[in-house]
Amino acid sequence: MSTNSFETIVKGQVADIKEQLRGTDSICRFEFTIKAEGRLDGEVSIHFGLGEYGTDVRGDSVSAVVQEFLRRHGWNERHAPLCLPNVSVDPLTGL
Numbered sequence: 001m002s003t004n005s006f007e008t009i010v011k012g013q014v015a016d017i018k019e020q021l022r023g024t025d026s027i028c029r030f031e032f033t034i035k036a037e038g039r040l041d042g043e044v045s046i047h048f049g050l051g052e053y054g055t056d057v058r059g060d061s062v063s064a065v066v067q068e069f070l071r072r073h074g075w076n077e078r079h080a081p082l083c084l085p086n087v088s089v090d091p092l093t094g095l
Contacts, residue, residue, distance in 0.1 A: 010034070013062060017050070020066055026073050027052060 014032055021027050031051050038044030048062050049055035050069045057072065059065040 017062070017066055020070070024070065024073055029053075031055065 017032055018030070021030055029052055031049075031054065033049040033055055035047045035049065036044055045060075047058055047060060048065045049058045050065045051057065057065050057069045059068065
C-alpha cells in the first residue's frame with residue numbers, strides 16, 4: 001500500500017468518525033489517535049484512541065472506540081426510542 005492510499009483511508013475514516021460525533025451536542029471537538037508499536041522482528045500491535053482533550057477511550061477497534069466514546073457522553077440515552085407504558089383502560093369508565 002502506498003503512503004497516499006494509507007493517508008486517503010485514514011482521512012476517510014476520520015471524516016466518518018466526525019460525522020458520527022456530529023449528532024451529539026455535548027462534544028465540541030475530538031482527538032483521534034492511531035498508535036502502532038512493536039519490535040522490528042516481532043508482532044506489531046495497533047491501538048486507536050478517541051477523546052475531546054486527550055485520549056478518553058482506547059481500544060483495538062475503531063468502531064468499538066467510537067461507540068464507547070458516544071456511550072460515555074450519553075448519546076444512546078438521549079437518542080433512545082421513546083417507550084410508553086402499556087396502560088389498561090376500563091372500557092366502561094375510560095380510566
